[in-house]
Amino acid sequence: MSVVEHNAIDVRPRISEADVGDYLALLKPRVMSLVIFTALVGLVIAPGHVHPVLGFTSILCIAVGAGASGALNMAFEGDIDALMSRTANRPIPRGRITQQEAMTFGLILAFFSVMTLGILVNWLAGALLAFTIFFYVVVYTLWLKRWTAQNIVIGGAAGALPPVVAWAAATGSLSVEPWLLFLIIFFWTPPHFWALALFRSDDYARAGVPMLPVVAGPDATRLQILLYTLVLVAVALAPWPLGYFDAVYGVISLVLGAGMMWLAVDVYRYREGKAALRATRRLFAFSIVYLFALFATLLLDVVVRAVAPVIRAVAPAIRAAVASVTG
Numbered sequence: 001m002s003v004v005e006h007n008a009i010d011v012r013p014r015i016s017e018a019d020v021g022d023y024l025a026l027l028k029p030r031v032m033s034l035v036i037f038t039a040l041v042g043l044v045i046a047p048g049h050v051h052p053v054l055g056f057t058s059i060l061c062i063a064v065g066a067g068a069s070g071a072l073n074m075a076f077e078g079d080i081d082a083l084m085s086r087t088a089n090r091p092i093p094r095g096r097i098t099q100q101e102a103m104t105f106g107l108i109l110a111f112f113s114v115m116t117l118g119i120l121v122n123w124l125a126g127a128l129l130a131f132t133i134f135f136y137v138v139v140y141t142l143w144l145k146r147w148t149a150q151n152i153v154i155g156g157a158a159g160a161l162p163p164v165v166a167w168a169a170a171t172g173s174l175s176v177e178p179w180l181l182f183l184i185i186f187f188w189t190p191p192h193f194w195a196l197a198l199f200r201s202d203d204y205a206r207a208g209v210p211m212l213p214v215v216a217g218p219d220a221t222r223l224q225i226l227l228y229t230l231v232l233v234a235v236a237l238a239p240w241p242l243g244y245f246d247a248v249y250g251v252i253s254l255v256l257g258a259g260m261m262w263l264a265v266d267v268y269r270y271r272e273g274k275a276a277l278r279a280t281r282r283l284f285a286f287s288i289v290y291l292f293a294l295f296a297t298l299l300l301d302v303v304v305r306a307v308a309p310v311i312r313a314v315a316p317a318i319r320a321a322v323a324s325v326t327g
Contacts, residue, residue, distance in 0.1 A: 018101070022091040026102055028070030034291075035066040035162045038185060041295045042163025042178055044302050046170035054121055058169035061117035062162055064109050065129045069136040069158070071106030075099050076141050083207040086200060106137075117169065125169035132161040146208075149215040152197075156189030157182075180239050181295075187232040188291050191225045191264060195284040198222075198267070199277055222268045225283070229264035233257035236294060245298065252297045256290050 039062045043055055050058075074081065074092055078099055081087035091097040110133050118126025140155030148154075160182045167178035194212055197204060198221055201213040213221045236257060240250030263286055266279040 017095070018091060018097045022096045023105065025091050026071040026074055026097065026105060027067030028073075031070060031159075032063055032066045035159070036063050037292065038181065038295055039063075039162035039166040041299050042166035042181055043170050045177065045298055046167045048171060050170045055170070057120050058117065058125065058166060061113045061121070062129060062165055062169075064113040065117075065133055066162070068106045068109035068113060069133050071102050071109065072133075072137045073141045075102035075106060076137070077145075078102075080207045080209060084200075084203040086203055121169045122172045124172060124174075125165055128161065128165045128168055132158055132165060135161075147210065149210050149212045151210070152193045152212075153190050156186050156193075159189060160185035177239075177244055180235075180244060184232070184236050184294065185291070187228060187235050188287065190228045191232065191260075192284065192287040192291075194221050194225050194228075195267065195280045195287065198280040199284075219271060222271065226264045226268045229260050233261055246301060248301060249294075249297050253294060256293055259286060260290050 036059060039059055043050065043058060074090060076099075077087075078092040081090050082093035087093065092099060092102055110130075114126050114130045114133070117129055136155070136158035140151065140158055144151040144155045163181040163185075164174065164178040168174055197211040197213050198218055201211065201218065204211040205214045212224060216224075233253075237250065237253045239245040240247065240253065260283075263279070263283040267276075267283050270276045270279045
């Protein structure tokens with residue numbers, strides 16, 4: 001056998017081992033579910049009437065765009081994911097999907113989600129979705145995450161944009177309300193992810209990701225969590241006195257905000273041992289409930305407002321029917 005033959009490179013095409021579940025995992029379903037929910041709230045509270053088909057198309061495109069961002073994020077972070085116990089089981093570190101396959105998959109989803117939203121709904125929404133994907137993949141994944149401890153603070157803008165995109169899809173314009181929703185998610189992101197980073201700091205340190213607990217230490221992170229939570233509670237409450245959301249939202253925001261502050265104070269107070277770990281885990285878990293409940297309140301308010309006239313209209317007929325039966 002010649003030297004050339006001995007050192008020949010195997011150029012046979014690789015047969016992918018990936019299945020549907022692997023490609024679904026690339027979409028980051030848990031993140032996508034939050035994106036879908038916040039976008040739905042932005043769509044529903046927008047003024048005017050949205051045709052159900054266009055509304056469904058808008059949410060679907062936003063969801064697919066979020067999935068595209070997740071796939072591209074995993075494509076560029078395969079080296080990091082392989083070093084972290086939390087992410088080592090993702091498709092790329094396991095060898096189920098190659099970086100090139102994930103990148104191709106993500107780019108196709110990104111292209112079709114943006115173009116479909118632009119053509120079928122409106123180009124303002126399409127442009128905002130394109131910017132959201134760009135910001136998450138290029139600004140956050142390729143730049144911020146690997147280079148600064150403020151990665152979550154600045155990068156959180158990408159996760160806060162879906163309700164803005166949805167509002168633009170519904171109205172073809174922008175207003176104060178979607179930006180209020182943006183600010184709530186934006187200031188929610190740091191305490192949520194820094195709580196996670198506190199009890200996963202070894203993972204981030206091993207992967208060389210400059211999360212705040214790794215760079216500034218756990219005590220500085222606890223202080224930042226407390227400060228950002230204080231700002232979050234104020235920002236989330238502000239739409240009520242400003243007249244954008246009603247008193248029901250305001251009361252629920254106060255109650256939920258008190259819970260967030262209580263847990264953030266616990267994270268700041270308990271700094272060692274099981275008590276510290278329990279405090280960070282509780283804040284992380286409750287922060288998800290906090291955001292969901294806050295946005296669900298806005299959603300339910302719209303539903304109640306829509307149903308109330310119907311109930312008022314049929315109430316006399318119901319009373320008359322009951323009276324005739326009982327009388």
